[in-house]
Amino acid sequence: MFKDSDFEIFDVASLTDRMTLIRTIIDPKFEQSAEIILPILNTNGQQWYAHIAKHLRRTTNAPDNTWVAFAPNKRGYKMMPHLELGIWADHVYLYLAVEENMKPKETATIVSKMMSTREMIAKLANNFVLSTDHMVNHSTALTLTTYDAAVQRFANIKHSEVLVGIKLLRGDKQFKDDTDLSxxxxxxxxxxxxxNKLK
Known part of the structure; x- marks a missing residue:
């Protein structure tokens, strides 16, 4: 599991130095996490794969977050609903993500599917949050009102996403104890x- 010291990586300003730390400290933790997570995902009848972010297009600014995505596609994940485990300077997150790469070809289909999950969304615990951009460190409480608004925004605005999941904040006891991924x-x-409703 992640430790409080892992968050300090994002205090390093240099692209080269931060990427070195991500590659040597964070990515191995993503690989270890995948060994636990993939067997759980594979129980739904699909073969899942882990995709660790490479940040290959970055030439100047160091990434503010990094992640491993899980999808039943060996080639990629952005073009389909997927799960994403990631870390920012102040939290670790786990999201079920529907990203803008599905637009415009799949917009109507995925919006309809997202609306069909409203009852399931309503039953999630109150620690679940909602984000509309996996590249922005911002989330809100997950309610039917915020969910409906996010889905509507996804339907109408090109650069918008719908991500539902949990955040584990820096300073939490588990990061001090280096506990498991429970x-x-x-x-x-x-x-x-x-x-399974969205796939």
């Missing part, structure tokens, strides 16, 4: 039925 795997078990 909160992450529990969230995955709650999000998989949603994924």
């Amino acid at each position: 909160q992450i795997t529990e969230a995955i078990s709650l999000l998989l039925p949603l994924y």
Whole structure:
């Protein structure tokens, strides 16, 4: 699991130095996480794959977050609903993500599917949050009102996404104890039925 010291990587300003730390400290943790998460995902009848972010297009600014995405496609994940485990300077997150790469070809289909999950969304625990951009460090409480607004925004605005999941904040006791991935795997078990509606 992640430690409080891992968050300090994002204090390093240099692109080269931060990427070196991401590659040597964070990516191995993503690989270890994948060894636990993939067997859970594979129980839904699909073969899932882990895709660790490479940030290959960055030439100047260091990434503010990094992640590993899980999808039943060996080639990529952005063009389909997927799960994403990532880290910012102040939290670790696990999201079920529908990103803008599905537009415009799949917009109507995925919007209809997202609306069909409203009852399931309403039953998620109150620690679940909603984000509309995986590249912006901002989220809101997940309610039917915020969810409906996010789906509507996704339908009408090109650069918008719908991400539902949990955040584990820096300073949490678990990061001091270097504990397991139980909160992450529990969230995955709650999000998989949603994924099965969206796939």
